[in-house]
Amino acid sequence: QKEVEQDPGPLSVPEGAIVSLNCTYSNSAFQYFMWYRQYSRKGPELLMYTYSSGNKEDGRFTAQVDKSSKYISLFIRDSQPSDSATYLCAMSTGANNLFFGTGTRLTVIP
């Protein structure tokens, strides 16, 4: 069952570009939405956490949730080579069982 869909990329952008990463989902019961960053050979690192619909900003990162469209996004402004990683969306109903997307591999070229 494909609960969460995410374009696996890979995505390559020049340094300084705005990056847009997206996920769609099918389960309308999802209430908690997260973005994780995963570097090679490391565990997922929590970047952004959002409850229900709306926007959340943290530095160069903005997370958006549109529950009516079952669509979430992560924007990275002024992308840096250190942002090169795999970005995973994840979501849950409130229980702590997270459903992950496949991850999008991002490369920021200096």
Next chain:
Amino acid sequence: EPEVTQTPSHQVTQMGQEVILRCVPISNHLYFYWYRQILGQKVEFLVSFYNNEISEKSEIFDDQFSVERPDGSNFTLKIRSTKLEDSAMYFCASSALTSLHFGNGTRLTVT
């Protein structure tokens, strides 16, 4: 910053053998989890643990798997009789409420 630590980083075992993967969650967290990621696939939920018992488990978490919190700091995942398809990265995570923090994983290779 406190972190979740996992040992070993890589475990190689023969099919049919038992393995124990170990985790030290963040000290003030109350919820503990195991997830796995088969190469090239999604991170998948295995089990959650709260108040010294399993609170939720997935279909993957069959009778071959068990979890234990043997003392106040460690959290373990045991696979009784490993199969080739158990080869994956196994991630431990912990949370205070809803934000999960992951360790760097144990790569399990079953030959």
